[in-house]
Amino acid sequence: MRKVKVGVIGAGQISAIYLKNCTQTFDDILEVAAVADLVPELARKRAEEYGVPKACSVDELLGDPDIEIVLNLTAPAAHAPINLKALQSGKHVYAEKPFALTREDADEVLSLAEARGLLVGCAPDTFLGAGLQTCRKIIDDGWIGTPYAANGTIIMGNASSGMHPNFQNFLKLGGDPILDMGPYFLTALVFLLGPVTRVTGTAKQLRKEIEIRNPKSHRFGEVVPVEAPTNVTAALDFAGGATASLQAAKESFGYYPRLEIFGTEGNLTVNDPNFFSGTISIRFPNGESKEIPLTHGFTEDSRGIGVADMAYALRLGRPHRATGRLARHVLDVSLGIFEASESGRHVLLQADLEKPAPLPLGLKYNRLDP
Numbered sequence: 001m002r003k004v005k006v007g008v009i010g011a012g013q014i015s016a017i018y019l020k021n022c023t024q025t026f027d028d029i030l031e032v033a034a035v036a037d038l039v040p041e042l043a044r045k046r047a048e049e050y051g052v053p054k055a056c057s058v059d060e061l062l063g064d065p066d067i068e069i070v071l072n073l074t075a076p077a078a079h080a081p082i083n084l085k086a087l088q089s090g091k092h093v094y095a096e097k098p099f100a101l102t103r104e105d106a107d108e109v110l111s112l113a114e115a116r117g118l119l120v121g122c123a124p125d126t127f128l129g130a131g132l133q134t135c136r137k138i139i140d141d142g143w144i145g146t147p148y149a150a151n152g153t154i155i156m157g158n159a160s161s162g163m164h165p166n167f168q169n170f171l172k173l174g175g176d177p178i179l180d181m182g183p184y185f186l187t188a189l190v191f192l193l194g195p196v197t198r199v200t201g202t203a204k205q206l207r208k209e210i211e212i213r214n215p216k217s218h219r220f221g222e223v224v225p226v227e228a229p230t231n232v233t234a235a236l237d238f239a240g241g242a243t244a245s246l247q248a249a250k251e252s253f254g255y256y257p258r259l260e261i262f263g264t265e266g267n268l269t270v271n272d273p274n275f276f277s278g279t280i281s282i283r284f285p286n287g288e289s290k291e292i293p294l295t296h297g298f299t300e301d302s303r304g305i306g307v308a309d310m311a312y313a314l315r316l317g318r319p320h321r322a323t324g325r326l327a328r329h330v331l332d333v334s335l336g337i338f339e340a341s342e343s344g345r346h347v348l349l350q351a352d353l354e355k356p357a358p359l360p361l362g363l364k365y366n367r368l369d370p
């Protein structure tokens with residue numbers, strides 16, 4: 001199959017694993033042709049590290065007629081503008097999460113793509129990993145009976161260690177717990193239980209500023225503003241009848257992720273949806289707990305699998321899975337939680353979306369199509 005040429009925009013922290021996977025794990029279908037960043041040195045460094053032939057400016061990358069997919073790994077506020085630029089240049093686009101910071105921006109991207117006949121994909125693609133694919137099979141095969149409720153918790157530290165090169169992005173909308181970490185949990189829930197019809201929630205902010213406390217940070221001692229909610233509690237109703245609660249906060253320390261799905265015949269403990277695999281177990285009505293072996297591949301950090309799936313979709317003329325429409329729904333849920341908190345009322349959502357298709361069993365190593 002002819003490979004799909006990819007141009008990467010954004011050569012920051014997460015670009016390393018994407019470039020590794022796009023040049024090695026998924027090299028059956030992907031070929032990275034160029035890397036660009038606002039900071040040319042970062043693009044040059046990544047291109048060199050991963051054997052990419054060209055490091056260039058964003059405009060040069062978008063002007064390369066051979067590049068079919070733009071992989072947008074920029075900071076949250078740049079996702080929609082870069083997506084629009086890529087689509088205007090006739091490229092399919094796959095972006096990191098959050099898909100956008102407003103529904104209007106998200107819709108502009110989706111409308112332009114539709115008008116031009118181009119594909120839009122978006123992270124997270126962790127639901128294509130072994131863990132969540134196994135959980136979907138468990139649910140679809142009826143092992144836990146009717147899933148009626150879920151409980152997601154993501155508690156983590158704030159950005160006060162100052163160790164991420166652009167840690168201040170985590171203190172703004174887009175780096176907040178719901179738009180930054182929520183997509184993993186919400187995408188997993190939509191993949192497992194279907195779309196959400198109604199949300200409510202409470203969004204709080206503990207402090208207006210924090211001090212960088214890590215002596216290893218080059219900004220040690222600086223006091224920086226916190227500009228987004230940092231502690232969110234939400235309740236979700238799914239079109240299929242299930243409900244879920246979600247607690248997302250970046251106010252403590254360490255990292256405490258948890259996701260459980262409760263069914264009439266069993267309670268499923270899901271792996272951390274921020275990862276591609278992990279321990280999965282079911283507690284059965286007799287009180288016994290059993291660890292469940294993984295049924296699917298992609299146990300390693302496979303970031304970029306959503307791009308590979310999109311590339312196969314392009315070549316084979318089939319739908320892809322980590323779509324912009326799915327990410328738009330997840331954004332709708334996220335913004336709905338904030339709006340419910342402000343208005344003190346439930347927010348109704350459009351749930352005109354199918355669950356993404358699971359991956360088939362028995363795929364060849366690192367391949368997404370038989």
Ligand SMILES: NC(=O)c1ccc[n+]([C@@H]2O[C@H](COP(=O)([O-])OP(=O)(O)OC[C@H]3O[C@@H](n4cnc5c(N)ncnc54)[C@H](O)[C@@H]3O)[C@@H](O)[C@H]2O)c1
Pocket residue numbers: 009010011012013014015036037038039042058073074075076078082096097098165166169180
């Ligand atoms: N760091 C992680 O562990 C991680 C994990 C999963 C997802 N993500 C997501 O990936 C995205 C990037 O995160 P990161 O940690 O790599 O951030 P980063 O700040 O390290 O990198 C972002 C890069 O994008 C570049 N950039 C910003 N705007 C640009 C523009 N308009 N044109 C060209 N380049 C531009 C910046 O110069 C920077 O090098 C974020 O949306 C984040 O939510 C990050």
